[in-house]
Amino acid sequence: MDKSQKIIEIKDLQTSFYTLEGELKAVSGLSCHVYKGESVGLVGESGCGKSACAMSILRLIPNPPGRIVGGEILFQEHDLLKLSEREMRQIRGNRIAMIFQEPSSSLNPVLTVKQQIFETLKLHRGLDDGQCLEETVRLLRLVGIPDPQLRVNDYPFQFSGGMRQRIMIAMALSCRPELLIADEPTTSLDVTVQAQLMELIDGLRKTFGTSVILITHNLGLVARYVDRVSVMYAGRMAEIAPTDELFENPAHPYTQGLLASVPRLDAGRQKSLRGIKGQPPNLTRLPDGCSFHPRCEYARDICEKEYPPLEKIGEEHYRACFLEPGELKKPR
Amino acid sequence: MEEKKTPLQARAPKKRNHLADIFTRLVKEKPLGAAGGAILLILLLVGIFADVLAPHGYNDVEFAARLKPPSAEHLLGTDNLGRDLLSRVIYGARISMLVGLGASLLSTVISVIIGSVSGYFGGAVDFLIQRFVDSVMCLPSLIILMTVIAITGPGLLPVILVLGVEGGVGGRVRVVRSAVIAIKRNLYVEAAQAIGVSAFETIRRHILPNIMAPVIVMFTMSMGSAIIAEATLSFLGLGVPPPMPSWGGMLSLSGRAYMLNAPWMSLWPGLCLCVAVYCINMFGDALRDLLDPRLRGDLGSYAVNKQKAG
Amino acid sequence: MTEDHLIDIENMYMYFPVTSGIFQKKTTGVRAVDGVTFHIERGETLGLVGESGCGKSTTGRCILRLYPGIKGKVSFEGVDLATLSRDKMRRARRDMQIIFQDPIASLDPRMTVGEIIGEPLRAHRAAFGSEYADQIAELLSMVELEPSMADRYPHEFSGGQRQRVGIARALALRPKFIVCDEPVSALDVSIQAQIVDMFEKLREELGLTYLFIAHDLSVVRNISDRVAVMYLGKIVEITKSDELYINPLHPYTEALLSAVPIPDPKIDRKRQRILLQGDVPSPINPPRGCRFNPRCQRSAAVCREVEPELRQTSRDSGHWVACHDA
Numbered sequence: 001m002d003k004s005q006k007i008i009e010i011k012d013l014q015t016s017f018y019t020l021e022g023e024l025k026a027v028s029g030l031s032c033h034v035y036k037g038e039s040v041g042l043v044g045e046s047g048c049g050k051s052a053c054a055m056s057i058l059r060l061i062p063n064p065p066g067r068i069v070g071g072e073i074l075f076q077e078h079d080l081l082k083l084s085e086r087e088m089r090q091i092r093g094n095r096i097a098m099i100f101q102e103p104s105s106s107l108n109p110v111l112t113v114k115q116q117i118f119e120t121l122k123l124h125r126g127l128d129d130g131q132c133l134e135e136t137v138r139l140l141r142l143v144g145i146p147d148p149q150l151r152v153n154d155y156p157f158q159f160s161g162g163m164r165q166r167i168m169i170a171m172a173l174s175c176r177p178e179l180l181i182a183d184e185p186t187t188s189l190d191v192t193v194q195a196q197l198m199e200l201i202d203g204l205r206k207t208f209g210t211s212v213i214l215i216t217h218n219l220g221l222v223a224r225y226v227d228r229v230s231v232m233y234a235g236r237m238a239e240i241a242p243t244d245e246l247f248e249n250p251a252h253p254y255t256q257g258l259l260a261s262v263p264r265l266d267a268g269r270q271k272s273l274r275g276i277k278g279q280p281p282n283l284t285r286l287p288d289g290c291s292f293h294p295r296c297e298y299a300r301d302i303c304e305k306e307y308p309p310l311e312k313i314g315e316e317h318y319r320a321c322f323l324e325p326g327e328l329k330k331p332r
Numbered sequence: 333m334e335e336k337k338t339p340l341q342a343r344a345p346k347k348r349n350h351l352a353d354i355f356t357r358l359v360k361e362k363p364l365g366a367a368g369g370a371i372l373l374i375l376l377l378v379g380i381f382a383d384v385l386a387p388h389g390y391n392d393v394e395f396a397a398r399l400k401p402p403s404a405e406h407l408l409g410t411d412n413l414g415r416d417l418l419s420r421v422i423y424g425a426r427i428s429m430l431v432g433l434g435a436s437l438l439s440t441v442i443s444v445i446i447g448s449v450s451g452y453f454g455g456a457v458d459f460l461i462q463r464f465v466d467s468v469m470c471l472p473s474l475i476i477l478m479t480v481i482a483i484t485g486p487g488l489l490p491v492i493l494v495l496g497v498e499g500g501v502g503g504r505v506r507v508v509r510s511a512v513i514a515i516k517r518n519l520y521v522e523a524a525q526a527i528g529v530s531a532f533e534t535i536r537r538h539i540l541p542n543i544m545a546p547v548i549v550m551f552t553m554s555m556g557s558a559i560i561a562e563a564t565l566s567f568l569g570l571g572v573p574p575p576m577p578s579w580g581g582m583l584s585l586s587g588r589a590y591m592l593n594a595p596w597m598s599l600w601p602g603l604c605l606c607v608a609v610y611c612i613n614m615f616g617d618a619l620r621d622l623l624d625p626r627l628r629g630d631l632g633s634y635a636v637n638k639q640k641a642g
Numbered sequence: 643m644t645e646d647h648l649i650d651i652e653n654m655y656m657y658f659p660v661t662s663g664i665f666q667k668k669t670t671g672v673r674a675v676d677g678v679t680f681h682i683e684r685g686e687t688l689g690l691v692g693e694s695g696c697g698k699s700t701t702g703r704c705i706l707r708l709y710p711g712i713k714g715k716v717s718f719e720g721v722d723l724a725t726l727s728r729d730k731m732r733r734a735r736r737d738m739q740i741i742f743q744d745p746i747a748s749l750d751p752r753m754t755v756g757e758i759i760g761e762p763l764r765a766h767r768a769a770f771g772s773e774y775a776d777q778i779a780e781l782l783s784m785v786e787l788e789p790s791m792a793d794r795y796p797h798e799f800s801g802g803q804r805q806r807v808g809i810a811r812a813l814a815l816r817p818k819f820i821v822c823d824e825p826v827s828a829l830d831v832s833i834q835a836q837i838v839d840m841f842e843k844l845r846e847e848l849g850l851t852y853l854f855i856a857h858d859l860s861v862v863r864n865i866s867d868r869v870a871v872m873y874l875g876k877i878v879e880i881t882k883s884d885e886l887y888i889n890p891l892h893p894y895t896e897a898l899l900s901a902v903p904i905p906d907p908k909i910d911r912k913r914q915r916i917l918l919q920g921d922v923p924s925p926i927n928p929p930r931g932c933r934f935n936p937r938c939q940r941s942a943a944v945c946r947e948v949e950p951e952l953r954q955t956s957r958d959s960g961h962w963v964a965c966h967d968a
Contacts, residue, residue: 045830160921190693190857192918195901199917217831220860220903224910244907261835262905263864268884275835279800519748523811526706528735529765537761541752624752 002036006074007179007211008057008096009033013071015049015056018064024284026052026066028235031310034179039205039212041222041243043258044232045280050215053232054181058098059088075179094124097172099165101184106168107156113140114152117171124175139170143200162193166200173204180205183215198225219262223247228316231255234281234291237310239319251319253296256328290322298323357622365618368611375608379426386419391575399594409596412586420577421600427578428559428608431492435558438496439504440551446501447508448535448543452516458509465505473498474564481570488572491565495558507550511543518542545620552616556609563605579605647720648819648851649682649705654714656697656704660926673925674700676875677714679952682819687845687852689866689883691859691898693922697875698855702821705853706738707731718819736766739812743824745804749796755782755807756792762814781810785840802833806840813844819851826861838865859902863887868960871895874925874933877952881961891955891968894934932966940967 015027026049034040044050055061056068059080073080075096080088100106108116117136121127127135133152140148143166156164165185172180182201186194202225205212214226222229222243229246231239231254239252250256257276278295281287287294293303300322308320359366378385387407394414402409408417450461468476476498484490515521516539524534563580565571572578579601587598657671674697682688692698704712707723716723718734726734739762742748749758756778763769769777779789785806796804805825812820822841826834838861844850856862862869863883870880871892879892890896897916904910918937923929929936935945944966952964 045832162921190922191859191901192693192897193921195915195917218903219831219905220910223905223907224903247906247908258831259905261831263835263838263858263860264904264906265860265863265887265899265902266904266906266909267864269864269866275839276832277836279802279833280830518750519742519744520750522708523740523742523748523808524750524761524765526708526735526740527762527765527811527815528732529761533765537753538750542750 005036006033007036007038007076009072009074010053010057011072011074013053013056013073014069015052015061015066016069017052017066019284021284025235025286026283027056028286029071030232030236032230032237032240034211034213036178036211037205037209038228039202039214039226041226041229042213042215042232043217043219043222043229045217047280047283048232049235049283050232051183052235054098054183054213054215057181058092058096059083060092090124093120093172093177094175095177096179096181097175097177098181098183099168099172099185101187107164109156112153112155113159113167117152117167117174120171120174135174136170139174140167142173142204143167143170144196145170162189162197165189165193165197169197169200169204173208173210176208177210179211179213181213181215184217185214186221187216187218194221201225219258231258234286235283236291236307237318237320238292239317239321240310241317241319242315245314245317249314249317249325251313251317251325251328252321253298253323253328254292255319257295290320298327354622358618362618362621365614368614368618371607371611372615375425375604375611376429378422379429382423382426386416386422388416388419390420390423390577391415392419399590399597401594402596408600409594411582411597412590412594417596417600420582421579421604424577424579424582424601425604427488427572427576428562428580428605430488431495431562431572431578432555432559432608432612434492435495435499435562436551436554438492439499439554439558440547442497442500443502443504443508443550444540444543444547447505448512448539450505451509451512452531452535452539454513461505462509465501465503468498468502473502473561477561477565478568478570481565486565486570486573488576491562491571495561499554499558504550504554507546508543511546512539515539515542544623548616548620548623552612555612559605559609579608646684647681648684648718649853650715650717650720651681651705652679652715652717654678654701654704654712654716656700656709656712670926673875673928675704676925676928678872678875678877680870680877680880682851682853683867685845685849685851686867687854687865689862689869690853690855690872691857691862691869692872693857693898695922695925696872697925698872699823701872702740702823702853702855706735706740706821708740732766736762736768736815737818738821739815739817739819740821740823741805741808741812741825743827745801745808745828746796748808749804751796754793754795755787755799758796758807759792759810759814762811766815768815777814781814784813784844785810800833801829802837805829805837809837809840809844813848816848817850819853822852822854824856825854827856827858834861841865859898871898874922874928876933876964877962878934878965879961879963880952881959881963885961889961891961891963892934892965893938893940893967897937932964942966 010033011031013027013030017024017026030053042050042053052061057073057080059068061068068081071081075091080091114133114136117139118132121132121135136152137148140152145151145163145166159167185201186197189197198221201212204210214221216222226243228240228242230237231252233254238254239246239250246255247259250259261275276295281291289304289306290308293299296303302322308322310318310320312318313325358369392415394410397406397410397414399412400406400410406416406418408421411417411420446461450458477494480494481490521534521538524538559580562571562578563584566578566581567584571581574581582601583598583605587601590597654675655677656675657673660670660672678701690698690701703709705716718738723731723734759778759781760774763774763777778792782789782792787803787806796807799807826837829837841852842865845852854862854865866883868881869883869886870877871894872878873894879886879890879895886895887899890899897918900914900916904913916939920937923936931947932945932950935941938945950964950966952962955961955963
């Protein structure tokens with residue numbers, strides 16, 4: 001990891017979806033950055049805007065109903081939001097690659113694996129057919145597909161879910177991207193396959209120095225595989241901290257609640273998991289003030305009126321909360 | 333996905349969907365469907381009160397006034413026998429609406445019963461029913477219709493029955509069956525079985541309400557095709573026997589022969605047919621949407637929640 | 643069989659036929675459940691874990707006899723369910739219920755929540771009139787929902803609330819036994835914790851027995867008294883919950899446990915990681931000998947030839963494992 005160089009920096013990003021019920025603020029003022037070669041976890045519950053954030057980076061928000069309303073996304077000094085669609089296409093899949101949750105629907109079922117990987121290789125790297133085949137076989141071997149020479153001619157349905165996700169990873173890596181966004185890459189897969197794939201992504205990151213944004217709701221994966229964690233709630237950052245620091249000193253009530261909710265393999269039967277009360281908010285009708293206050297056990301008057309700014313409380317440790325860090329009880 | 337939550341205070345406790353409720357929502361949310369329904373209702377009333385509304389009898393032959401274009405006396409003109417077209421179109425509404433409604437109702441009921449049994453139980457029952465449907469489908473329907481009418485003799489009732497039964501055991505069974513199979517795979521059907529709900533109750537309470545959308549569309553479409561099939565039969569002399577007018581009969585019998593000399597002869601019944609079928613479709617679409625609680629009110633949030641990720 | 647066994651399963655098999663050709667000839671079978679024997683004690687929660695396709699959901703559904711063609715003996719309170727008449731089986735269903743994984747798909751979108759919860763009462767003619775309405779209100783408050791919500795449709799609820807509706811429906815007939823088929827897998831962590839806590843509360847209050855099926859081993863550890871691990875249609879290990887996590891004997895259990903990260907980087911870093919190779923083989927044609935042998939690190943010659951029996955480690959230890967090496 002190279003802390004002197006930020007590969008991507010998001011400043012005050014705002015993305016909204018315009019629905020019949022009104023404006024749905026999927027991302028409302030989000031700032032974060034990723035260093036070169038670093039892996040960052042983006043954690044939050046479903047509907048908190050993590051995927052909308054990833055789609056905004058690649059400018060893949062469906063319009064209508066969605067639109068990036070404001071902010072900056074600096075990718076190596078370029079503001080991605082100011083690029084033309086043509087320039088953006090040069091970046092997508094080439095310098096920033098993405099892996100999606102559903103390996104079965106991300107691959108075209110009527111094309112062979114070879115045809116799909118060739119597409120990217122030809123588009124971005126301008127290789128001829130012979131080089132393409134060589135490169136495809138090399139990539140498939142890299143991601144651990146047995147007999148790649150034979151299997152390049154197979155169709156997606158001939159692979160298992162885990163194998164399909166490996167193919168997706170191979171496609172994502174085909175142009176040696178500088179940034180890899182993995183959006184819940186293992187959510188639909190079994191734990192043993194999840195472990196295989198996460199080891200693979202982590203190994204590739206270490207080998208090629210690719211920066212990784214891992215979007216997940218699984219705190220265990222975050223603990224094991226990322227350097228720094230960003231916790232998102234209702235379209236904003238609640239807390240950003242290096243992994244060890246976050247798990248040791250969670251400084252936002254939401255982070256604490258999240259950590260207390262997770263059932264742990266190393267803890268025996270408990271009377272209560274102490275989950276967070278209530279339901280995640282409706283993004284079209286966000287409460288005034290801090291969006292977490294209706295569920296927060298420490299909420300006070302000010303929390304209902306103003307949104308707390310993201311403030312620095314330690315080395316690389318930021319959080320958005322009015323409470324003094326000492327006022328929070330230690331979980332467990 | 334953890335979906336948005338409707339806050340309690342946002343809605344007053346609401347009553348179940350009574351007929352009046354559906355009616356007000358039809359007018360408010362689906363104006364086009366409401367208009368279609370209204371026109372349909374008017375056509376129906378016109379058919380019922382034809383005796384009062386028609387200025388002339390449907391078979392008042394007036395040779396002096398043959399093939400007259402629309403005029404003050406005959407608002408829509410006259411046909412080749414000098415009969416008042418307005419009156420014949422009004423009487424025609426009766427026949428066409430009767431045939432359309434009757435035959436499509438019958439065919440829908442039959443196909444829903446056969447199709448849901450076939451789809452729900454599957455296995456040998458399904459196999460037998462589907463082979464039967466195949467055999468019906470491979471005969472041209474006109475041949476079946478002609479054969480049966482030739483035996484029973486022409487008339488309003490035979491036409492309705494024959495069109496209804498023929499339509500009900502044909503391809504529409506397939507539509508219902510595939511809809512039933514799609515619904516049957518849903519977990520809530522399995523949930524009902526796990527509770528111990530009987531097969532009949534499961535079909536009635538879980539399957540049928542959920543296949544209403546295709547069934548309503550099927551009903552409206554078969555209404556149009558029944559009206560047109562009746563026209564064909566009339567053309568062959570196997571429909572409602574003359575001089576009783578039906579739109580289809582007017583269009584195809586004499587209307588075609590005098591198309592160039594007296595275009596109004598085919599224009600009016602043709603126009604009526606088009607309007608009726610269009611209205612039926614609009615009304616059917618509106619009804620289908622209204623009966624689906626998922627589309628109730630917050631269509632937008634439903635649509636967006638589905639595509640918005642994360 | 644002893645008194646405190648609510649459910650006894652002996653050599654249960656469930657093969658789903660794979661048919662081909664116009665005469666639907668049965669060519670082969672998916673061996674979803676391939677000879678399992680276990681029991682569930684009264685008042686306990688038995689966790690059933692394994693990867694997708696291992697037959698855990700099928701096992702749960704077989705106990706409720708939701709499929710035709712189940713082989714083997716399933717007894718509920720000492721009565722072999724296969725011997726029951728249609729009518730008696732319908733009555734027996736009142737005692738056994740199921741909660742599904744997908745809280746969206748398992749609720750009929752055309753019915754109000756009140757109708758959904760009331761359906762078991764109607765089907766078994768268990769309550770009428772004002773009593774019916776009272777029961778629905780009571781069931782809703784049992785799962786911590788407002789009784790006034792009975793008139794709303796499932797799509798108006800969030801995922802967690804829908805799962806509560808599913809639970810209320812399962813509780814309507816006051817069953818003794820509930821199969822929970824991945825009931826929290828589709829939910830967010832904060833909601834998951836609420837639902838898991840509710841399962842515990844209901845079990846204590848109503849004296850329920852659960853078969854808790856899940857692929858998430860951490861959730862299972864949190865809620866189960868005993869845990870059974872399934873692989874390719876067979877139970878490979880079954881023992882007390884804490885014992886399984888502290889002292890796993892089957893290499894598959896070990897691998898499964900090590901694949902689950904612990905949400906605490908300091909502890910997680912110290913753990914040994916076993917990475918399984920390859921995928922789960924097809925249940926149509928499982929490997930010869932021990933089913934796990936192609937992926938097993940401790941595989942020996944005997945494993946490729948002889949299928950290991952599920953045996954108890956020592957007398958009355960209650961720790962059963964099917965491995966030649968354990």
